[in-house]
Amino acid sequence: MATLRILHLTDTHLHGDDSLHYGVVDTESHLRMALQRVADRPFDLVVCSGDISEDGSVASYELVRDILDPWAAERGARTIYAMGNHDDRGGFREVLGEGQPGVPVHTPAAASPLQPPSSDGQPERPVVSVTEVGGWRTIVLDTTVPGAGYGELSEEQLDFLEHAVQSPAGHGTVIVMHHPPVRAETDLLQALALDERSADGLWDRIRDTDVTAILSGHYHHPIVETVYGMPVVVAPGVTNLAAAFDGRTEESANDWFGAAVVEVSAERTRVLPLSEPATGDEVFRFNAEQVGQIIEAAGRQ
Template identity: 65%
Template sequence: MTTLRVLHLSDTHLYGDDSRHYGVVDTADHLARVLDRFADEPFELVVCSGDLSEDGTVASYERLLSLVEPWARERGARTLYAMGNHDQRAGFREVLGAGQSGEDLRVLAADPGADPAASPIASTITVAGWRTIVLDTSVPGAGYGEFGAAQAAFLAEALAVPAEHGTVVVMHHPPVAAQTELLQALALDDDSAARLWDAISGTDVRAVLAGHYHHALVETVDGIPVVVTPGVTNLAEAFGPRDEESARDWAGATVVELNESRVRILPVSEPVTGGEVFTLTAEQVQQIIAAAGRP
């Protein structure tokens, strides 16, 4: 039985310089710590499911590559990257291309007349019988996510013929509800989530890997687990007052093991200092929703 072992990372929020996230977190150090935590573990695939950069600069994506790629190569693992709401497509595309690479890579074509650098970054490839599909739920300038008709058609076409061992879908905004008012306002809209489930239900998709919420969450829909990994940069409070938002100085990741009969999910989140990164009052949350939420 063939097993795919995945290290699932998300929300690294790297900078092109030495800036700190919320003036507190050294995001490059957090990523290095997480990778070191799994230094003795074997993996076939390293997934980075969005919000890879905080400032969208080429330098931030180059920093990501300098940390992840050597680590993955030492283990013979391939890498996969997806866009998040903090990422910028021009910088992402310049450094990370379509998010994955290989001989039979297929990429979502740009809309006719659109700037290719601004078009969604989606791709599919099959390696060793496992198909991986990168989707782009980002909306330029916004915090919430969308999954449009063009990507749905691309996804459905990719899934029309089953892969030997199955398919893993990677996206930033989870197609399941959030725990807090802020994250729900910045979530994938209901129509987009329904469009995704229409495309993947009854197919060979074994799991959907996502980020964005900065805490671990697993929800099964139509027999397919959605795995939301804890943030590399911080750990969001899932059970505080729903109208507030807070995070602490922790770093996390998830180990996902898949074969033809099972999916095993092992989330890990550990304190760096354990201190407060930020706390947002209900009023501050509403201000962010007004600025970055869905119109």
């Protein structure tokens, strides 16, 4: 398998009931529309890079599993899931395990003492895993900070990553993480972005390794940026399309669905974004004052 064919989904924001995102968007319908749009294409991986759930319910994770796992299996593909800032580690792990169901994975040995305790009083370890299948190594990282919208990577995760990529895999390595290690296009998203320390730590540990692509989400619009020769692919959100050209101080999104078709090999990475209107209507619009209030409440202090 010298070329890895990936359907990259992100920000599905599924509910465990019939709730609508922002009272407007049927996120399950959006997911099914995205799958239908690429149903005739072959894939080796179906990746969902975070914000899988909107409400953190077990039912929402069961829904994504029941939609994506059979769809992937019909094509001989496997699924990979990563935590996003809207996700809940308990519900996620109960249904999706360590993010790479169906294959043996390696995970960090211990939880970070900085994580809040789970229901049994033990620290709740981030959802992190690595495996190698068909010569391709896939690594799931957890950039989430419980209760916050912005992202971080603990030193434990960065050390785990460094160890995982010490030697090359058969064909290469793909990393899946929610918060992209590249800057955002708006003030709001930058306030909720991955912190600079984490991004620098990640690049320090994977520079000059066999990492061939980093798959991310969070921004709800497509970006492809190459850093040290490694492409970061930010897929369009399944749930809506965020405006990238309306200026940095405002934030808005329209009723579109999206995904990205990614082909990775040792020689090249090809990204074909999918972004199409459902109704095309505006989902929300926040002016500069509203954005400032959100940043004050949810941004990094």
